Amino acid sequence: xxxxxxxxxxxxxxxxxxxxxxxxxxxxxxxxxxxxxxxxxxxxxxxxxxxxxxxxxxxxxxxxxxxxxxxxxxxxxxxxxxxxxxxxxxxxxxxxxxxxxxxxxxxxxxxxxxxxxxxxxxxxxxxxxxxxxxxxxxxxxxxxxxxxxxxxxxxxxxxxxxxxxxxxxxxxxxxxxxxxxxxxxxxxxxxxxxxxxxxxxxxxxxxxxxxxxxxxxxxxxxxxxxxxxxxxxxxxxxxxxxxxxxxxxxxxxxxxxxxxxxxxxxxxxxxxxxxxxxxxxxxxxxxxxxxxxx
Amino acid sequence: xxxxxxxxxxxxxxxxxxxxxxxxxxxxxxxxxxxxxxxxxxxxxxxxxxxxxxxxxxxxxxxxxxxxxxxxxxxxxxxxxxxxxxxxxxxxxxxxxxxxxxxxxxxxxxxxxxxxxxxxxxxxxxxxxxxxxxxxxxxxxxxxxxxxxxxxxxxxxxxxxxxxxxxxxxxxxxxxxxxxxxxxxxxxxxxxxxxxxxxxxxxxxxxxxxxxxxxxxxxxxxxxxxxxxxxxxxxxxxxxxxxxxxxxxxxxxxxxxxxxxxxxxxxxxxxxxxxxxxxxxxxxxxxxxxxxxxxxxxxxxxxxxxxxxxxxxxxxxxxxxxxxxxxxxxxxxxxxxxxxxxxxxxxxxxxxxxxxxxxxxxxxxxxxxxxxxxxxxxxxxxxxxxxxxxxx
Ligand SMILES: Cc1ncc(C[n+]2csc(CCOP(=O)(O)OP(=O)(O)O)c2C)c(N)n1
Ligand SMILES: [Mg+2]
Numbered sequence: 210x211x212x213x214x215x216x217x218x219x220x221x222x223x224x225x226x227x228x229x230x231x232x233x234x235x236x237x238x239x240x241x242x243x244x245x246x247x248x249x250x251x252x253x254x255x256x257x258x259x260x261x262x263x264x265x266x267x268x269x270x271x272x273x274x275x276x277x278x279x280x281x282x283x284x285x286x287x288x289x290x291x292x293x294x295x296x297x298x299x300x301x302x303x304x305x306x307x308x309x310x311x312x313x314x315x316x317x318x319x320x321x322x323x324x325x326x327x328x329x330x331x332x333x334x335x336x337x338x339x340x341x342x343x344x345x346x347x348x349x350x351x352x353x354x355x356x357x358x359x360x361x362x363x364x365x366x367x368x369x370x371x372x373x374x375x376x377x378x379x380x381x382x383x384x385x386x387x388x389x390x391x392x393x394x395x396x397x398x399x400x401x402x403x404x405x406x407x408x409x410x411x412x413x414x415x416x417x418x419x420x421x422x423x424x425x426x427x428x429x430x431x432x433x434x435x436x437x438x439x440x441x442x443x444x445x446x447x448x449x450x451x452x453x454x455x456x457x458x459x460x461x462x463x464x465x466x467x468x469x470x471x472x473x474x475x476x477x478x479x480x481x482x483x484x485x486x487x488x489x490x491x492x493x494x495x496x497x498x499x500x501x502x503x
Numbered sequence: 504x505x506x507x508x509x510x511x512x513x514x515x516x517x518x519x520x521x522x523x524x525x526x527x528x529x530x531x532x533x534x535x536x537x538x539x540x541x542x543x544x545x546x547x548x549x550x551x552x553x554x555x556x557x558x559x560x561x562x563x564x565x566x567x568x569x570x571x572x573x574x575x576x577x578x579x580x581x582x583x584x585x586x587x588x589x590x591x592x593x594x595x596x597x598x599x600x601x602x603x604x605x606x607x608x609x610x611x612x613x614x615x616x617x618x619x620x621x622x623x624x625x626x627x628x629x630x631x632x633x634x635x636x637x638x639x640x641x642x643x644x645x646x647x648x649x650x651x652x653x654x655x656x657x658x659x660x661x662x663x664x665x666x667x668x669x670x671x672x673x674x675x676x677x678x679x680x681x682x683x684x685x686x687x688x689x690x691x692x693x694x695x696x697x698x699x700x701x702x703x704x705x706x707x708x709x710x711x712x713x714x715x716x717x718x719x720x721x722x723x724x725x726x727x728x729x730x731x732x733x734x735x736x737x738x739x740x741x742x743x744x745x746x747x748x749x750x751x752x753x754x755x756x757x758x759x760x761x762x763x764x765x766x767x768x769x770x771x772x773x774x775x776x777x778x779x780x781x782x783x784x785x786x787x788x789x790x791x792x793x794x795x796x797x798x799x800x801x802x803x804x805x806x807x808x809x810x811x812x813x814x815x816x817x818x819x820x821x822x823x824x825x826x827x828x829x830x831x832x833x834x835x836x837x838x839x840x841x842x843x844x845x846x847x848x849x850x851x852x853x854x855x856x857x858x859x860x861x862x863x864x865x866x867x868x869x870x871x872x873x874x875x876x877x878x879x880x881x882x883x884x885x886x887x888x889x890x891x892x893x894x895x
Contacts, residue, residue, distance in 0.1 A: 262715075272704075273707050
């Protein structure tokens with residue numbers, strides 16, 4: 210597929226993210242799709258730093274940096290103000306990390322989506338609190354080391370399924386996307402932009418620093434997350450109609466885990482049980498998408 | 504037009520007349536009547552505002568931060584627990600230099616649950632960079648709310664209009680509700696100095712390293728200093744149209760007073776009665792009502808109380824480990840003034856307990872009969888307390 214938006218850049222070169230930062234790649238492609246008439250709300254996360262310190266900004270769109278747990282609420286207020294001013298053109302986007310979405314910002318997000326606020330919420334998911342130095346979040350996957358799940362205390366709990374949580378709100382549009390599949394990401398962002406009501410895109414954004422892997426592995430690892438069914442690409446309309454957008458190769462999870470330092474303590478037995486969990490989740494998703502009848 | 508209004512509804516009327524564009528709030532007693540009336544106005548078309556029914560006070564203020572940065576006039580209201588929940592964003596609103604106006608109905612902090620009047624909730628937020636205005640009666644609540652928008656928008660700082668639970672929020676009084684045209688003359692539409700705009704993309708509230716942060720804070724203090732002058736100008740302009748003004752601190756018979764009582768909120772009204780009674784008996788007593796608490800009008804207070812021989816501050820609030828908060832501030836204002844009068848601190852009426860004329864008179868006599876203050880605060884009107892429990 211050809212990317213017809215590839216020429217437009219809404220990010221200046223010179224952001225201050227780590228080398229190989231998946232969140233920076235996610236932003237760059239997302240902005241190509243969403244365009245200039247956008248106001249972006251960024252609660253505390255790595256992107257509060259990546260966007261650059263005063264008086265510089267990496268982004269060519271207006272940005273409102275805000276408190277960690279306020280992504281859903283601040284966007285609600287921006288939208289209300291634009292409506293009162295008669296501006297229906299501008300898209301309001303919240304751009305938050307997994308911590309700001311799954312955890313501390315979940316209440317404000319749930320409130321905004323229940324009210325069906327007319328905005329697009331993007332969570333770039335690097336599976337931990339990276340800004341503060343790799344602490345676990347409820348998005349950290351089963352098996353992962355983080356600085357708060359060290360040694361033998363590695364995380365033995367499953368990753369929260371945020372898309373399902375939002376589907377329970379009957380959100381008009383929810384989708385997953387990946388930095389390794391830019392055409393799919395751009396197409397979903399454009400689709401979401403054209404809709405009204407609450408919309409959610411969950412972007413898998415690898416983090417070489419926090420995942421303990423070389424920076425050039427960022428895109429490869431993100432691609433493997435999709436190919437192994439660990440992070441399937443799908444979308445849900447009205448919280449009910451599921452579409453799987455990409456049929457993965459169905460690789461085994463081992464290689465994905467072996468390439469990342471955050472999983473290096475896992476035994477063959479651990480990997481086998483993780484494979485079972487991944488299979489189970491994938492089958493559940495296929496059933497919801499009507500591709501599998503039990 | 505003269506109407507009999509509950510204090511809460513005096514706020515609501517003022518917000519309607521100020522043509523606020525985005526309102527956001529969460530229910531809490533005793534604030535709720537303010538928001539209920541406003542949501543009716545929005546529903547029946549009496550107001551052209553968007554009313555956001557958010558899921559918490561934290562989100563109420565967060566939403567206004569978004570709306571205000573987008574260049575519209577905003578309002579919220581809360582009390583005690585709700586204000587405490589907003590704490591992080593109180594700093595955010597002032598740091599972002601947003602002219603948000605809030606009505607804060609003073610209610611005691613839990614535990615135990617107590618919905619009655621107590622100023623500790625708003626005073627605990629004194630360092631958050633909000634202008635704070637304490638009101639005494641319904642008319643003042645309405646006038647102050649309208650004035651607050653002029654003040655906030657000219658200095659780019661948020662304003663808290665503060666009224667006592669029940670004694671003011673739920674008490675019906677005759678209130679003159681001005682005509683819309685006169686209010687429009689006093690308060691033109693909001694002209695933001697900066698706002699979110701895709702045609703002119705800017706980053707707001709971004710990372711501020713040590714080489715720039717301190718100047719940003721200094722600017723907030725400059726705005727606070729400016730607000731002292733602006734408050735008086737705004738009052739003069741309001742007076743020229745509506746014939747009412749209140750002053751940052753209102754002195755009553757202070758010129759020849761030997762003892763000056765310092766009050767705020769509804770305790771002031773009761774004190775006015777005590778003042779009249781004592782004066783009739785030949786006592787040289789004066790009253791100083793503090794309305795503007797942030798910025799604290801230091802030089803005004805110095806000038807007004809320095810001729811007296813003693814100052815007695817009545818606090819319906821307390822800072823644990825220190826003293827009543829108005830007393831602290833008055834002491835701090837006077838300490839560099841050579842030969843200033845001693846400051847007696849009295850704590851009364853916490854958690855909605857009545858501060859009666861008898862209590863205020865007792866405060867006067869205690870002050871008169873004492874030489875110097877023997878302790879930082881005297882708790883008046885409390886029953887015998889078991890120290891065994893206090894020390895546990
Ligand atoms: C109320 C509050 N608590 C904690 C913090 C500190 N903090 C800032 S960013 C962050 C983690 C962000 O994690 P996430 O949302 O996943 O974004 P990431 O940094 O991983 O991109 C934390 C804990 C804060 N700013 N505010
Ligand atoms: Mg994260």
